[in-house]
Amino acid sequence: MNAITSLVRAEGLTRGFGGRAGLFRNATPVMAVRGVDLEIHRGEALGVVGESGCGKSTLGRLLLRLMPPTDGRVLFDGSDLAKTSRPGLRAMRRRMQMVFQDPFGSLDPRRSVGAQIADGLAAADPDRIAALLGQVGLDPAQAQRLPHEFSGGQRQRIAIARALAPKPDFIVADEPVSALDVSIQAQIVNLLADLRSELGLALLFISHDLHVVRHLCDRVLVMYLGRVVEQGPAAAIFADPAHPYTRALLAATPSMRQAQVGTALQGELPSVANPPSGCVFRTRCPEARPSCAEAVPMLETVAPGRQIACLRAKEIYACLTHPVASICWRAAGMRTRYETAPRA
């Protein structure tokens, strides 16, 4: 991977909230994102998965510089966003866009959808607005209507049209289908997949729905409590999850077509304000050892393009390359079982 081909590159991205010490303020910041490195190439779709509070939405906003990072930097097409001048940043913003989760909050209720799409254009060109509406599967004649006249799925299409208007290279989609019905979800997922292949868009797809991510993304980043615990090619991660958290997450995700046998995680996500020492996952991890409390595990490469942050990465790596993984997991004394079989 060389730096020239990557469109978006984050180095040690960190963001804390409310850390400024003051007379009545707590001095310890809540770290929403901690030391995230990532790279997104042109036309690539990177999925970010994790439970609520893992920092995935904050990560998306940091990459677009909708909020400044506490530490670390974001390079977009080779230039550091923090060092870009204000007008330069405004111009650069047009090349990176965002699609939000809530189709009812992402459109201004008081302006026509055509006007809102035109916000992304250099000039309000009716032909271009009509073309964009057509591109997302809406009737171009509806440009004069107000957002409340559309259904949730149609609003999400309008929000996508607005994001496409300035011809961006990169789109952050923050849970764009979670608020939609199943049958509408499929329409939007297909639309995003089509647009990606037609326009060569790079996509950061944030979702808690692992099935959607598997369907749409090339690579996946698994986050837990602000840290990346596993990353790698989507197909490999879903077929053979390595990190104990990823395994538990997949085991917990109900599936219609497969019967899963897996270990249910005990307890719930610890508070972000008071994370465990050492490995953040150790309080719920079935494989945790006393040494996990001491040091924060770094991401280690376990297979080509795959990295996990776990003190037992070496044992896990051995099992991933073992001909019969499940035997190896058991032999290594690993308790996180994750096996699937097609439903009868």
Place this chain on the structure above:
Amino acid sequence: MRGHRLLLPGVLVGGMLLVALAGPLLPIADPVRQDVAGRLTLSSAAHWLGQDEFGRDVLSRLILGARVSLAIAVASTVLGAVAGTLLGLVGGYFRGLAEIVTMRTAEIVLCFPPLLLALLVVTLLGPGAGTLILCLAIVFTPAFARVAYAATLSVRALDYVTAQVALGKPAVLILWRTLLPNIAPPLIVQISLTVAAALMLESGLSFLGLGVVPPAPSWGLMIRGARATMEQAPLLLLWPCLALTGAVVALNLLCDRLREVLDPRGGGRGRPGFLRVFPALRTPSRDKAASTGLLALRGLTLEINGPFGAVPVVRDVSLTLAAGETLALVGESGSGKTLTALAAMGLLPSAVRVVSGQILYADRNGATQDLLRLPEKDLRRLRGQDLAMIFQDPSSSLNPLLRVGAHLAETLRAHHAGGPLTARVVDLLRQVGLPDPARCAQMYPHELSGGQRQRVMIAVAVANHPRLLLADEPTTALDVTVQAQILDLLASLKRAEGGLGMLFVTHNLAVVARIADRVAVMYAGELVEEGPVADVFATPRHPYTAALIASTPEGEAERLTAIPGTVPQPWAMPPGCRFAPRCSMAKPACDAAPPPVAIPAPGRATRCLRWEEMA
């Protein structure tokens, strides 16, 4: 269409302004000409409302006084609104230093007593209408700043503002085009309150001699003058007070209507539907005895009073739940799945009406009751004891002021007299897998996480060993790892409480596969398919079920099979099969009449004409 709502207040305020503006042109008496002989006389042909303590004409002073009073009120409000909104917008949007400068300044002014401020300004500038306007504007600015600031803070966090930032729009444009229109409604309310307050304050300050200088007419000066002679001529006090009240009411009405008209969604619609108890149906129940199983719905039809008259939201739904069985009710939003489930509890939003049908429930004594025809007293005895419910949002279904233990004790006490409750409460909390149940009973709901709160809700639901548990999307608001825990808990509770029937409402097919024995699929208010989960998922007999399964992003398909179009609105239902417009298998016969229920195999049902052609 909504413009006519502005007509009445518009005419009132317009009339008032017109009279005030045209005052000098009207053929009325000179307001300052004194007539000592005629002082305090009542109404006459020359002086319709009589003469005041100097013999001046009251009507002409009232009309010309309106010019002064209204001008001061409107001008000071506009000045205050512009200045305050600007401060609030800038402070709320940019935060940081801008916030400190603007909001703290506003707060300092707010701390100053208005009267003291007025005295100060009047001393510096001398009395008069101009001074009064400036003084009132300063008094009103902080209130506008605070309202604008609060509204800006909530609107700037919305995604459409973030989207404008992401589009690289300059801040001035975002403030002007996006924020200002969206913070307008509370500001309009504030304006209406302020104009009224300004009229009052002008009167008060003029009354004290700080405002308009006599002999120029103003409503406040009129009140001041009339007070001295109120025992001889009480009517003199009445006229300016009436004018003041009328002006305030008319302006309030105008601003209220204006706020409604400016709301693109149309005010008033979309109020939350409160659950209420519905009256028992009068029509007698037919052949109750023929029911089998724990719960049987027969031909349930519910109506809602929509903008275009009564529309059926649930039509002719029939299903059966056996003891010990889990039946999943699946559908998209608007399919009527939650309403169907709520009706079984005898609870519905107030806009929904039961039209016909039966809900047959076999009680503990083996007798069959029709819940739709049961008096509320008997129904209440069943609820919480035989029938229990878990809701979607665990944070809003627990009373934040009550300890966890109190919720459980209340439920236990409602259906069992006395006895030591503490031990039972702790037992229940342990049963639902809460760590340290004794301590947990002493905690308040906000001290628990979402998953733990849902566990408490489940403990409340199973406290009295119900026979039927209704779970309305109980895991939708939870994370997957917690969802798995709750699903496991529900399954183990079912095993522990033998014979507990569960009606599980969800939109998630994968959850259905995990928890349910049988599944009922609803679409646009109708039950389209029913059967054992494994059979229905393996060989769906309705195109909607098949399309739902195909659109779920699992498996290796390169492209998802999306269902084109959207669910029809309840008031615009297709005449025939409701799925026909989106169905790939539709033929002309589908549009002609609603398809009857077909039985493809024992224990299965489908509402499709072409089920046999589905491979």
